[in-house]
Amino acid sequence: MKHAVEPPLTGALSIFERTCAYCGARFRVLAARGREGDTADYACPDCGKTYEAQAIDEPEVQLLGRRTDGKDDRYQETMF
Numbered sequence: 001m002k003h004a005v006e007p008p009l010t011g012a013l014s015i016f017e018r019t020c021a022y023c024g025a026r027f028r029v030l031a032a033r034g035r036e037g038d039t040a041d042y043a044c045p046d047c048g049k050t051y052e053a054q055a056i057d058e059p060e061v062q063l064l065g066r067r068t069d070g071k072d073d074r075y076q077e078t079m080f
């Protein structure tokens with residue numbers, strides 16, 4: 001059992017940057033954090049590869065840098 005040391009974060013905005021593992025694009029993710037266990041998908045703005053974040057709603061994604069793989073294809077996924 002872990003102690004309740006963390007303040008409730010529901011409604012807080014979680015902002016982080018990541019690099020797409022598929023195409024190398026850099027983007028910033030703005031997610032409204034939910035409770036532990038809440039997850040929402042977001043997609044790389046360049047190739048569409050989806051990732052999962054701890055969030056109550058679909059995160060907003062801002063492209064910071066274009067893809068670095070030199071290709072123009074989309075990541076093969078069923079969504080979008």
Ligand SMILES: [Zn+2]
Binds near residue numbers: 021022024047048067
């Ligand atoms: Zn990508």
